[in-house]
Structures are given as C-alpha cells and as structure tokens.
Amino acid sequence: MSGNDSLARLAAVIESRKPANGGDPAASYVARLFDKGTDAILKKVGEEATETVMAGKDGDARKIVYEVADLWFHSMIALSHFGLSPADVIRELERREGLSGLEEFALRKSQQRDGESKA
Numbered sequence: 001m002s003g004n005d006s007l008a009r010l011a012a013v014i015e016s017r018k019p020a021n022g023g024d025p026a027a028s029y030v031a032r033l034f035d036k037g038t039d040a041i042l043k044k045v046g047e048e049a050t051e052t053v054m055a056g057k058d059g060d061a062r063k064i065v066y067e068v069a070d071l072w073f074h075s076m077i078a079l080s081h082f083g084l085s086p087a088d089v090i091r092e093l094e095r096r097e098g099l100s101g102l103e104e105f106a107l108r109k110s111q112q113r114d115g116e117s118k119a
C-alpha cells in the first residue's frame with residue numbers, strides 16, 4: 001500500500017464530511033471544522049505548524065511524526081475547503097522534481113528582473 005493511497009483514502013473521507021455531502025458536525029470532527037469555516041480551519045493549520053516546530057526543537061522523533069501527521073491532516077482539510085486535493089500538491093512537487101531549489105530561485109529572480117525592466 002503506498003502513502004499516496006492512504007492520502008487519497010483520507011481525502012475521500014474528508015470530502016464526505018462536507019455539508020454538501022451530508023457531513024454531520026455532531027458526529028464528525030472534520031464536519032465540525034468545515035461547519036466553523038475558513039478562519040477555524042486555517043487556525044488549526046497554524047497551530048499544528050507551531051506544534052511541529054516545538055516537537056522539532058525537542059528533537060523527539062515520535063512527537064515530530066505525531067505533530068506532522070496532525071499538520072498534514074489539517075492541511076488536507078484546508079485543501080478540501082478550497083476545492084483542492086493532495087493530488088494537486090503531489091503534481092506541484094512532481095513538477096519541481098529534479099529542479100534544484102537554488103536554480104529555481106535564480107530563475108524566479110531573473111524572471112522578476114525581466115518583468116521589472118519591461119514595466
């Protein structure tokens with residue numbers, strides 16, 4: 001079983017918790033978060049990112065995995081809220097495959113300079 005399969009299965013469960021798909025805030029954590037709306041969803045992403053940083057500072061491998069799982073889970077709820085899916089993120093990572101971050105940075109800077117000189 002690949003990680004992509006688990007992410008796709010979780011994404012389908014998250015999708016099923018949307019109000020339009022009959023998600024019940026009384027019975028589901030995900031449905032409750034969708035019901036609370038954008039600010040609540042983004043707040044959870046921020047909290048879990050902070051908790052990931054704290055776990056990293058502690059250097060505790062078990063805690064890091066636990067907090068990153070929370071962060072991925074809440075990021076997936078945010079993606080779904082905005083009509084996106086893990087497949088969109090995976091496509092973007094695949095697009096970047098083999099392109100060094102330093103090369104990409106240099107390319108972006110030169111495109112910005114070109115844009116500025118044309119303006």
Ligand SMILES: N=c1c2ncn([C@@H]3O[C@H](COP(=O)(O)OP(=O)(O)OP(=O)(O)O)[C@@H](O)[C@H]3O)c2ncn1[C@@H]1O[C@H](COP(=O)(O)O)[C@@H](O)[C@H]1O
Pocket residue numbers: 010013017027028029030031047069070073
């Ligand atoms: N992977 C998760 C998952 N990870 C974390 N959580 C919940 O996310 C909530 C927020 O976590 P926090 O650590 O912030 O804890 P908290 O309860 O807010 O408390 P504080 O720390 O803020 O005081 C907790 O209630 C966790 O149980 C999750 N809830 C659900 N899932 C998956 O989503 C599926 C659907 O869940 P329901 O919509 O609830 O059926 C489940 O079958 C799981 O596969």
